[in-house]
Amino acid sequence: MSDDSRPCTNASAAGHGGVLTIDLGALAANYRTLAARARPAETAAAVKGDGYGLGLAQVALALHAAGCRTYFVAHLGEAEALRRVLAPAQADIYVLNGLLPGMAARLAHVAARPVLGSLAEIDEWRGFAAAGGAPPAAIQIDTGFTRLGLGPSDIAALGADPSRHAGFETALVLSHLACADDPGHAMNEAQLARFREALALFPGVRASLANSAGIALGAGYHFDMVRPGIALYGGRARICGASDMARVVSLDVPILQVRSAAPGSSAGYGATYRFARRSKVALVSLGYGDGFLRALGASGERPGGRLFVAGRPCPIVGRVSMDITAIDVTDFGAAEDGAGPARGDMAEVLGAHQSIDDLAAAAGTIGYEILTRLGLRHARVYSPPAPPALPSGASPS
Numbered sequence: 001m002s003d004d005s006r007p008c009t010n011a012s013a014a015g016h017g018g019v020l021t022i023d024l025g026a027l028a029a030n031y032r033t034l035a036a037r038a039r040p041a042e043t044a045a046a047v048k049g050d051g052y053g054l055g056l057a058q059v060a061l062a063l064h065a066a067g068c069r070t071y072f073v074a075h076l077g078e079a080e081a082l083r084r085v086l087a088p089a090q091a092d093i094y095v096l097n098g099l100l101p102g103m104a105a106r107l108a109h110v111a112a113r114p115v116l117g118s119l120a121e122i123d124e125w126r127g128f129a130a131a132g133g134a135p136p137a138a139i140q141i142d143t144g145f146t147r148l149g150l151g152p153s154d155i156a157a158l159g160a161d162p163s164r165h166a167g168f169e170t171a172l173v174l175s176h177l178a179c180a181d182d183p184g185h186a187m188n189e190a191q192l193a194r195f196r197e198a199l200a201l202f203p204g205v206r207a208s209l210a211n212s213a214g215i216a217l218g219a220g221y222h223f224d225m226v227r228p229g230i231a232l233y234g235g236r237a238r239i240c241g242a243s244d245m246a247r248v249v250s251l252d253v254p255i256l257q258v259r260s261a262a263p264g265s266s267a268g269y270g271a272t273y274r275f276a277r278r279s280k281v282a283l284v285s286l287g288y289g290d291g292f293l294r295a296l297g298a299s300g301e302r303p304g305g306r307l308f309v310a311g312r313p314c315p316i317v318g319r320v321s322m323d324i325t326a327i328d329v330t331d332f333g334a335a336e337d338g339a340g341p342a343r344g345d346m347a348e349v350l351g352a353h354q355s356i357d358d359l360a361a362a363a364g365t366i367g368y369e370i371l372t373r374l375g376l377r378h379a380r381v382y383s384p385p386a387p388p389a390l391p392s393g394a395s396p397s
């Protein structure tokens with residue numbers, strides 16, 4: 001293959017198996033698009049899971065430059081990492097997994113706001129706040145998800161004794177939609193009604209219900225704040241149709257070797273795939289150790305996923321192993337004749353020809369899982385380069 005067909009980024013130069021390229025400009029553009037759709041509600045950002053696998057600090061700083069001032073993480077450790085690049089004057093940070101016993105002082109130290117999801121958490125936070133110095137908190141309502149949040153009996157208990165949450169500032173009341181990716185699902189309206197009913201206990205407190213898909217359900221779901229996640233990163237928020245967000249992620253991996261396979265020979269562990277013709281196989285530096293799902297492998301009974309070389313689809317053959325995946329490149333011709341891919345050429349896993357949702361469909365999963373797993377061992381390249389950390393204590397512009 002000619003050098004013109006190869007990406008300018010070279011994985012071997014970085015000492016990594018592949019190169020994960022993150023377009024921070026596209027990320028910022030997606031934020032601005034969603035913010036325009038949600039106005040006048042504030043648009044926050046879900047950056048849990050290391051910024052959905054793309055680098056928490058880099059993602060958060062790019063979003064801050066685009067106007068984001070509120071961030072949602074899952075764990076205290078993520079809040080502590082985020083606080084190292086965004087000071088309290090620059091951003092509010094909410095910890096979705098709430099308050100574990102004995103965690104209150106660490107949350108307060110980094111001015112992180114716990115999302116309290118049980119009466120026990122509310123009671124512990126109230127006790128901590130009584131000594132002073134507690135940041136505001138959020139309260140989560142379970143509106144039918146059977147996940148974190150106050151259920152009907154808990155809400156009734158708060159209604160009977162409002163003093164239980166009167167000892168600290170409640171900055172936000174939130175819930176989470178279970179079926180927003182299916183706009184016609186009856187669960188959406190049911191959860192909306194339950195959320196509105198629960199809000200009566202918190203007069204004057206800001207409210208948040210909509211995730212990425214919830215934004216598209218309309219203004220009635222937006223309340224005071226929306227909290228997109230997957231759409232920021234270019235993924236599809238609904239179960240049908242293509243994403244209309246800009247592509248943020250590309251992943252290219254090097255070809256380690258190109259070899260021949262005789263008819264009837266097998267590929268991969270378990271010998272579950274056998275070649276029906278004389279074939280050319282490219283072995284690429286990619287495996288489940290990189291977060292590439294084993295479900296994308298192929299056997300004689302079922303096809304697997306595919307990668308792209310020079311824009312041409314190349315099906316995966318055999319099982320995905322820890323470090324190596326095999327793809328069929330027979331239709332290019334013989335590599336030694338200069339007609340096909342060669343050692344050191346790059347194969348596209350994600351990019352112009354395959355989105356995270358395309359790859360997810362081949363694996364029988366969702367784009368969220370693909371995205372959050374793929375940052376494990378690849379070199380990350382940010383384009384444009386990530387913004388520098390903001391001066392500590394600077395006021396948001």
